[in-house]
Amino acid sequence: xxxxxxxxxxxxxxxxxxxxxxxxxxxxxxxxxxxxxxxxxxxxxxxxxxxxxxxxxxxxxxxxxxxxxxxxxxxxxxxxxxxxxxxxxxxxxxxxxxxxxxxxxxxxxxxxxxxxxxxxxxxxxxxxxxxxxxxxxxxxxxxxxxxxxxxxxxxxxxxxxxxxxxxxxxxxxxxxxxxxxxxxxxxxxxxxxxxxxxxxxxxxxxxxxxxxxxxxxxxxxxxxxxxxxxxxxxxxxxxxxxxxxxxxxxxxxxxxxxxxxxxxxxxxxxxxxxxxxxxxxxxxxxxxxxxxxxxxxxxxxxxxxxxxxxxxxxxxxxxxxxxxxxxxxxxxxxxxxxxxxxxxxxxxxxxxxxxxxxxxxxxxxxxxxxxxxxxxxxxxxxxxxxxxxxxxxxxxxxxxxxxxxxxxxxxxxxxxxxxxxxxxxxxxx
Numbered sequence: 001x002x003x004x005x006x007x008x009x010x011x012x013x014x015x016x017x018x019x020x021x022x023x024x025x026x027x028x029x030x031x032x033x034x035x036x037x038x039x040x041x042x043x044x045x046x047x048x049x050x051x052x053x054x055x056x057x058x059x060x061x062x063x064x065x066x067x068x069x070x071x072x073x074x075x076x077x078x079x080x081x082x083x084x085x086x087x088x089x090x091x092x093x094x095x096x097x098x099x100x101x102x103x104x105x106x107x108x109x110x111x112x113x114x115x116x117x118x119x120x121x122x123x124x125x126x127x128x129x130x131x132x133x134x135x136x137x138x139x140x141x142x143x144x145x146x147x148x149x150x151x152x153x154x155x156x157x158x159x160x161x162x163x164x165x166x167x168x169x170x171x172x173x174x175x176x177x178x179x180x181x182x183x184x185x186x187x188x189x190x191x192x193x194x195x196x197x198x199x200x201x202x203x204x205x206x207x208x209x210x211x212x213x214x215x216x217x218x219x220x221x222x223x224x225x226x227x228x229x230x231x232x233x234x235x236x237x238x239x240x241x242x243x244x245x246x247x248x249x250x251x252x253x254x255x256x257x258x259x260x261x262x263x264x265x266x267x268x269x270x271x272x273x274x275x276x277x278x279x280x281x282x283x284x285x286x287x288x289x290x291x292x293x294x295x296x297x298x299x300x301x302x303x304x305x306x307x308x309x310x311x312x313x314x315x316x317x318x319x320x321x322x323x324x325x326x327x328x329x330x331x332x333x334x335x336x337x338x339x340x341x342x343x344x345x346x347x348x349x350x351x352x353x354x355x356x357x358x359x360x361x362x363x364x365x366x367x368x369x370x371x372x373x374x375x376x377x378x379x380x381x382x383x384x385x386x387x388x389x390x391x392x393x394x395x396x397x398x399x400x401x402x403x404x405x406x407x408x409x410x411x412x413x414x415x416x417x418x419x420x421x422x423x424x425x426x427x428x429x
Contacts, residue, residue, distance in 0.1 A: 065397075135332075
């Protein structure tokens with residue numbers, strides 16, 4: 001039912017009770033005036049006093065309820081009426097503070113996260129393909145919108161300038177030195193050396209590599225020693241030389257691979273450490289790196305190449321993202337489904353994700369609380385005072401009219417009780 005209609009009906013019911021008490025009081029007063037002997041009948045003054053008390057109680061509660069929402073009287077209101085409108089700022093502040101204290105403190109957020117089990121709920125939701133497909137479609141549409149924004153020429157120009165300025169301000173030598181220190185910490189790079197040595201040894205021992213080396217040796221003999229080459233079995237010598245070279249290099253690589261303290265490893269470490277030190281201390285090397293960076297940034301050929309690459313990528317992405325069954329959407333859908341299934345099956349992952357959800361929620365709660373409560377306060381303060389009072393009355397006024405009815409009934413009962421007490425006192429004394 002419409003709230004306004006409910007409020008009107010509630011007001012009408014409360015008014016009928018009040019009018020009933022008033023009519024009973026008037027009727028009994030007239031009856032006593034016309035029939036003076038009725039004063040000796042107990043029930044007449046009892047009912048009259050109950051009606052009088054009910055009328056007083058009903059009128060008092062009518063005034064109290066009405067004073068909340070409107071000035072009384074309208075032309076020159078008495079103090080402490082129109083309470084809601086006059087306390088609009090205080091209501092806004094108190095409501096905002098209430099929401100902040102009761103809903104957005106750390107303990108409440110922690111309880112919410114622990115009870116809701118967001119990882120499990122997220123996993124169950126994502127594991128359903130139609131949900132994963134909807135999310136993938138949303139991400140695809142967002143990417144398409146981002147690409148559309150990037151099509152704007154002023155935005156492209158601003159981005160290029162910002163990237164150019166940012167790259168020119170980067171301390172390139174310090175960054176490269178830091179990356180190299182991380183990569184070589186505790187000998188991490190030696191694992192890469194081991195893999196490279198293995199790959200190189202395997203490649204050298206292949207028939208194709210030996211044939212290539214033999215071919216190069218034959219070509220060298222023909223070029224550098226053309227006369228001698230005609231007298232010697234150059235093909236056989238080249239094959240033997242290739243075999244010897246491969247054997248020598250293979251043994252050397254094997255020694256490097258099996259010996260963590262091999263001199264070549266130490267030499268490599270020394271060269272890397274020296275290069276890192278030079279990057280951090282050699283001004284000339286730093287200037288060379290920065291000059292190389294600046295030449296790249298100013299290179300028209302590089303700009304043209306990157307522009308053509310971006311255009312190809314942009315064209316493909318735009319075309320694919322516009323399709324409901326494009327590759328990006330399909331791969332995103334499968335990715336989300338896989339994530340959901342993994343979350344459903346892995347209890348340890350669920351626990352970890354829930355923990356991080358909780359940490360993130362506790363971290364963001366104060367900032368979010370400040371934003372939301374300030375929004376609530378400003379919104380309420382921006383409302384029209386009369387409209388705010390009307391809206392509040394529309395939502396809680398129906399129950400407040402029951403207060404008026406109860407005031408009328410309770411007032412009548414109290415009046416009857418008081419009459420009874422007075423009558424007993426009269427009989428006793």
